[in-house]
Amino acid sequence: MPERLVRFAESFFADLDAQLPAERSVDGQASATDFLLYELPRLRDSLAIDFEGRSLPVPDLEPLRVVIAAGALVRSVALYARLDVDGHVVVVAIDIERRTEGEGDDDL
Amino acid sequence: MSYRLAGRVLNDLLPLGRTIRPTDLARQVAKVADRLDDELPPERFCYLDPQADPDLPRPELPLVVAIDGGFIHSSEQRSRRDGWFQAIVGSVTHADGSRRRFGFVPSIDHQPKASSTAVRHVHNVDVEPRAGSRLDRMSASRKVITAAEMDKMTPQERADAVDASIVHSWDEVDPKFRDRVVQRARELANTYGDDA
Numbered sequence: 001m002p003e004r005l006v007r008f009a010e011s012f013f014a015d016l017d018a019q020l021p022a023e024r025s026v027d028g029q030a031s032a033t034d035f036l037l038y039e040l041p042r043l044r045d046s047l048a049i050d051f052e053g054r055s056l057p058v059p060d061l062e063p064l065r066v067v068i069a070a071g072a073l074v075r076s077v078a079l080y081a082r083l084d085v086d087g088h089v090v091v092v093a094i095d096i097e098r099r100t101e102g103e104g105d106d107d108l
Numbered sequence: 109m110s111y112r113l114a115g116r117v118l119n120d121l122l123p124l125g126r127t128i129r130p131t132d133l134a135r136q137v138a139k140v141a142d143r144l145d146d147e148l149p150p151e152r153f154c155y156l157d158p159q160a161d162p163d164l165p166r167p168e169l170p171l172v173v174a175i176d177g178g179f180i181h182s183s184e185q186r187s188r189r190d191g192w193f194q195a196i197v198g199s200v201t202h203a204d205g206s207r208r209r210f211g212f213v214p215s216i217d218h219q220p221k222a223s224s225t226a227v228r229h230v231h232n233v234d235v236e237p238r239a240g241s242r243l244d245r246m247s248a249s250r251k252v253i254t255a256a257e258m259d260k261m262t263p264q265e266r267a268d269a270v271d272a273s274i275v276h277s278w279d280e281v282d283p284k285f286r287d288r289v290v291q292r293a294r295e296l297a298n299t300y301g302d303d304a
Contacts, residue, residue: 046271
């Protein structure tokens with residue numbers, strides 16, 4: 001299966017900056033950069049390799065689809081994406097549920 | 109309790125108007141056992157999936173398990189190979205003193221694992237994966253990886269960690285998070301219209 005091109009809209013980065021801090025916190029909470037560096041590449045790869053297989057349709061809201069993951073750095077994450085006219089994947093938004101205080105503290 | 113003694117007890121307690129013979133009881137028990145065996149679901153190779161649910165509940169300690177077995181021979185046995193079966197019995201005693209007993213006949217029981225699972229279900233000691241969404245289970249059982257740990261991982265380890273976290277059905281999503289996602293999707297659809 002050929003890989004699709006995956007683009008991230010500006011709104012995606014605005015969402016990300018609003019939901020994760022710019023710097024990694026002293027208690028190990030991931031920063032937006034950590035997410036971009038470590039978690040997003042593989043999610044991007046998943047969308048590129050198998051957009052329909054790795055994402056879920058939202059009832060009545062096609063062509064919008066959502067990739068949901070129990071995130072590695074965060075508790076859970078949802079990427080909202082659609083296909084553009086060229087067949088490229090465009091990720092338009094993100095929702096992140098951050099880990100609660102205390103989770104992962106023993107790793108520090 | 110033997111069939112003979114059980115027959116006597118029932119004869120004393122119940123106004124049946126006839127005598128219950130030990131063979132009546134044995135036949136009835138065998139009939140019920142056959143029916144229960146027929147109702148068992150197909151035997152599975154394995155009833156535990158540590159990968160699907162790595163955080164199975166641990167029993168409270170101490171847990172004392174006693175197990176024993178023996179060969180039971182027919183009173184009319186004519187040779188060592190004739191009329192016998194092997195029985196395995198045991199008990200599990202919990203810290204609070206409660207005890208559960210189990211037993212099976214490996215040479216006759218064709219679905220020992222399904223049978224054992226059914227018994228555990230009756231005693232409410234199932235070890236099936238806990239109910240709940242995949243996100244719920246994963247979040248509860250899985251330690252969130254810190255950014256510092258990610259620093260130390262190889263690219264492949266990072267990819268595997270993220271791959272393992274992607275859900276494949278709405279049923280796997282925690283209802284609270286699912287509602288939030290659907291609501292957000294609606295807002296996006298309204299904002300972007302057909303371009304969303």
